[in-house]
Amino acid sequence: MKFFKDKILLSGIILIVIIVVPSFIFSLYQYGSIDTEEEVIEDVYENQLDAILLSINQYSTDILNAWVKDLNQIVNMADIGKTELESFFSNRKQIIAVYARELDSGEAPFIAWAGTPFTHVSAQIEDYINSNEPLIARLKEHLESNYQQVLGFDVLSEKTNLSGFVFLMKDLQDNIYVGVIIVNTNRFIDEIISPKIQETAGNKMNIVVYHNTTDEIIYANNANADIQVQKSKELWLMPNYFIGIELPGKTLDDLVNRRVTTIIVLIVLFNLILITGIWYLFRNIKRERELIKIRSDFVSNVSHEIRTPLSMISMFTETLKLNRIKDENKKKEYYNIIYQETKRLTGIVNNLLNFAKMENNKRVYTFGRESLNDIVRDIFYTYKFDLEKKGFVYESSLDENLSHIDIDKDAVTDALVNLLNNAIKYSAEEKFIKISTGKDNKKQFIAIEDRGIGIPERDQKHIFDKFYRVTSGDLAQKAEGSGLGLSIVKHIMEAHQGEIVLNSKLNEGTKVILYFPDKTENNPT
Numbered sequence: 280m281k282f283f284k285d286k287i288l289l290s291g292i293i294l295i296v297i298i299v300v301p302s303f304i305f306s307l308y309q310y311g312s313i314d315t316e317e318e319v320i321e322d323v324y325e326n327q328l329d330a331i332l333l334s335i336n337q338y339s340t341d342i343l344n345a346w347v348k349d350l351n352q353i354v355n356m357a358d359i360g361k362t363e364l365e366s367f368f369s370n371r372k373q374i375i376a377v378y379a380r381e382l383d384s385g386e387a388p389f390i391a392w393a394g395t396p397f398t399h400v401s402a403q404i405e406d407y408i409n410s411n412e413p414l415i416a417r418l419k420e421h422l423e424s425n426y427q428q429v430l431g432f433d434v435l436s437e438k439t440n441l442s443g444f445v446f447l448m449k450d451l452q453d454n455i456y457v458g459v460i461i462v463n464t465n466r467f468i469d470e471i472i473s474p475k476i477q478e479t480a481g482n483k484m485n486i487v488v489y490h491n492t493t494d495e496i497i498y499a500n501n502a503n504a505d506i507q508v509q510k511s512k513e514l515w516l517m518p519n520y521f522i523g524i525e526l527p528g529k530t531l532d533d534l535v536n537r538r539v540t541t542i543i544v545l546i547v548l549f550n551l552i553l554i555t556g557i558w559y560l561f562r563n564i565k566r567e568r569e570l571i572k573i574r575s576d577f578v579s580n581v582s583h584e585i586r587t588p589l590s591m592i593s594m595f596t597e598t599l600k601l602n603r604i605k606d607e608n609k610k611k612e613y614y615n616i617i618y619q620e621t622k623r624l625t626g627i628v629n630n631l632l633n634f635a636k637m638e639n640n641k642r643v644y645t646f647g648r649e650s651l652n653d654i655v656r657d658i659f660y661t662y663k664f665d666l667e668k669k670g671f672v673y674e675s676s677l678d679e680n681l682s683h684i685d686i687d688k689d690a691v692t693d694a695l696v697n698l699l700n701n702a703i704k705y706s707a708e709e710k711f712i713k714i715s716t717g718k719d720n721k722k723q724f725i726a727i728e729d730r731g732i733g734i735p736e737r738d739q740k741h742i743f744d745k746f747y748r749v750t751s752g753d754l755a756q757k758a759e760g761s762g763l764g765l766s767i768v769k770h771i772m773e774a775h776q777g778e779i780v781l782n783s784k785l786n787e788g789t790k791v792i793l794y795f796p797d798k799t800e801n802n803p804t
């Protein structure tokens with residue numbers, strides 16, 4: 280048995296070592312790596328914002344490149360394709376003017392306007408080209424290696440809300456031209472850049488385009504938001520304009536904090552589940568051990584209970600067999616003892632069998648119209664001799680007006696025998712037993728009362744459980760029993776849809792009342 284107990288404990292320990300310890304180590308590791316996680320999130324977040332800004336910038340550059348390509352074709356046409364230029368303007372409402380002249384000679388500057396010309400702009404373009412020679416030289420180098428780069432310049436934007444894009448292009452004779460496209464800045468941002476922003480960001484984040492020095496917001500995808508820009512980058516083509524991003528309601532710190540909180544909550548939850556698991560495991564181990572003890576106590580209790588009548592029977596038959604007893608009365612007394620002990624033995628075995636049947640739900644109840652008073656009379660008749668011999672004063676108080684009710688007579692007799700045996704077993708100095716019957720609120724009852732040792736209050740709610748025995752008190756310990764009697768009574772009463780009421784006081788006595796439903800009251804026959 281000890282080995283078995285230890286085996287359960289061993290399984291528990293092995294489980295802890297295999298599951299719990301690694302899990303705790305894992306939680307600790309997770310907790311420890313929160314800082315690293317934080318950095319990783321920050322990196323991921325930064326990269327994501329960078330990617331969005333990059334894609335918006337790249338998109339506007341692509342648009343400009345396409346425009347430049349179209350313009351290059353128009354410039355290459357004889358007499359600068361006039362009608363094509365018109366459709367070039369009408370398809371691109373953001374463009375205010377296009378400008379071109381031969382780079383080296385500086386001759387034949389050409390400027391075409393989509394609408395009313397701003398005369399001062401031509402001069403500004405010339406100024407810009409002349410004062411940015413190194414920049415133009417770089418564009419030339421790129422063009423020689425077949426890369427037509429477009430650069431934005433801000434000279435015009437501040438005062439006029441115009442932006443310029445400068446680039447070089449070749450005509451069919453490989454002459455190099457410097458070209459400039461002038462756009463309405465607000466329209467370019469509104470009509471070209473903002474749809475791309477909408478497409479990229481949707482509602483997930485707030486994005487604004489603003490002027491770097493004046494902070495004027497040219498575009499916001501969420502007009503109602505009070506935006507706190509978390510990250511910004513200049514528009515490649517409009518150096519004075521910036522794109523700023525904010526995740527609505529979530530700063531980077533918020534994000535990190537939320538994730539860290541989630542991790543901590545998960546770790547705590549995970550460990551709570553683990554602890555509950557361990558507690559459950561040990562509770563089961565404890566229960567299993569208790570069950571093992573109950574089983575072994577039960578076997579020894581039953582053995583004891585059976586041994587007493589057996590030894591009595593064997594002792595008296597032995598004496599009678601030797602024929603030493605000559606006195607007929609004595610002989611009669613011995614036979615009676617043997618008979619009584621056999622009855623006791625039969626009672627014990629019956630109880631065990633009944634219990635086994637009940638456990639397997641196999642006890643069949645046969646109901647018939649019976650009188651509770653008859654049952655009490657029969658029992659007193661059977662137990663009369665036993666009670667008197669043991670020095671009991673007993674009395675009955677039967678309500679003679681009781682009608683017959685639907686009960687299983689044998690089962691109710693079993694229940695009463697169990698209660699009577701307990702009253703006998705657990706009576707010490709004052710040996711008194713009273714059985715009464717009666718009617719109480721449409722129910723008939725049998726009450727059995729003793730003035731024995733009583734039942735401690737803390738045990739009272741358990742004594743109807745199977746195998747349960749009171750372990751405190753001298754007599755309770757010494758008395759033989761298997762702890763089944765009251766659980767059988769309970770089962771029988773449940774089968775009768777009845778009720779049991781227990782009134783017991785330590786050292787004063789016990790009264791058990793069995794209530795049976797009296798259906799004749801509701802449906803008189």
Ligand code: ADP
Pocket residue numbers: 697701702705729731732733734742747748749750755759760761762763764765766788789
């Ligand atoms: P047992 O075989 O031990 O008598 P029961 O199920 O009949 O088993 O009773 C359970 C316990 O309740 C007993 O061990 C006893 O301690 C207590 N008990 C039952 N009836 C009485 C009573 N009339 N007086 C005192 N204690 C009682």
